[in-house]
Amino acid sequence: MPLPGISELAGETAPLLDEVTIVSSEESANLPAGSEANKPLTTKRKKRGAAVPQFLQPEEWERLIKSIDSVRDRAIFRLAYHAGLRASEVGGLDMRDYQPRVDRIYIRGLKGSNSGDHHMCREESRALRAWLKVRGSQPGPIFPSKKRGAISRKMLHVLMRKYGAAADIPPALRHMHVLKHSCGTHLMSRGFGVEQVQDWMRHANIQNTLIYAKITNKRRDEMAAALRDTWR
Numbered sequence: 001m002p003l004p005g006i007s008e009l010a011g012e013t014a015p016l017l018d019e020v021t022i023v024s025s026e027e028s029a030n031l032p033a034g035s036e037a038n039k040p041l042t043t044k045r046k047k048r049g050a051a052v053p054q055f056l057q058p059e060e061w062e063r064l065i066k067s068i069d070s071v072r073d074r075a076i077f078r079l080a081y082h083a084g085l086r087a088s089e090v091g092g093l094d095m096r097d098y099q100p101r102v103d104r105i106y107i108r109g110l111k112g113s114n115s116g117d118h119h120m121c122r123e124e125s126r127a128l129r130a131w132l133k134v135r136g137s138q139p140g141p142i143f144p145s146k147k148r149g150a151i152s153r154k155m156l157h158v159l160m161r162k163y164g165a166a167a168d169i170p171p172a173l174r175h176m177h178v179l180k181h182s183c184g185t186h187l188m189s190r191g192f193g194v195e196q197v198q199d200w201m202r203h204a205n206i207q208n209t210l211i212y213a214k215i216t217n218k219r220r221d222e223m224a225a226a227l228r229d230t231w232r
Contacts, residue, residue: 053181063167075131084183091150184212
């Protein structure tokens with residue numbers, strides 16, 4: 001069926017336009033309070049889709065971690081990346097949460113994240129153990145500040161800018177939250193499913209995990225492999 005032309009559409013809409021009544025402001029004032037004509041016109045804004053998160057490419061992460069010469073800072077960045085931590089969650093890590101025999105650490109989730117045990121990988125565990133040899137085993141924050149409190153978000157961002165510059169990371173990516181997004185994106189690219197990544201990153205809402213699936217996922221990789229040499 002051919003699409004209707006402009007003249008046909010005008011003919012169909014003309015009766016509808018004839019029924020529209022324009023009410024002046026003076027007339028509106030005399031209308032009953034509940035009158036439809038007296039109600040203000042409102043427009044609904046369309047919801048924008050979730051923004052694609054900023055993340056480091058695997059080679060950028062490698063450059064970043066290699067640029068860190070401080071034992072403490074290497075442990076900070078390893079945990080922040082591998083556990084997908086917010087800056088405030090890094091500061092919240094405490095000695096009583098660390099279980100060295102099983103290489104686990106308890107994460108206190110913030111801003112819509114669940115709390116729970118994080119299983120450390122080999123490189124992560126090695127970096128933390130190296131730092132604790134320097135720090136000692138006394139109670140308190142794992143990463144204390146000079147004033148003996150927990151390291152601040154501000155200081156963590158300072159470190160990220162410092163090492164990001166040393167590793168030639170683009171300026172827009174030199175903030176701590178990029179490590180959390182990099183964790184989610186890299187796990188997806190390794191073939192883990194959305195629910196697995198949700199659990200690893202302790203997301204209470206799976207919508208927070210789905211943003212990484214927009215960037216890369218196992219199903220897309222499998223489809224690309226199937227089409228690479230056959231789609232002409």
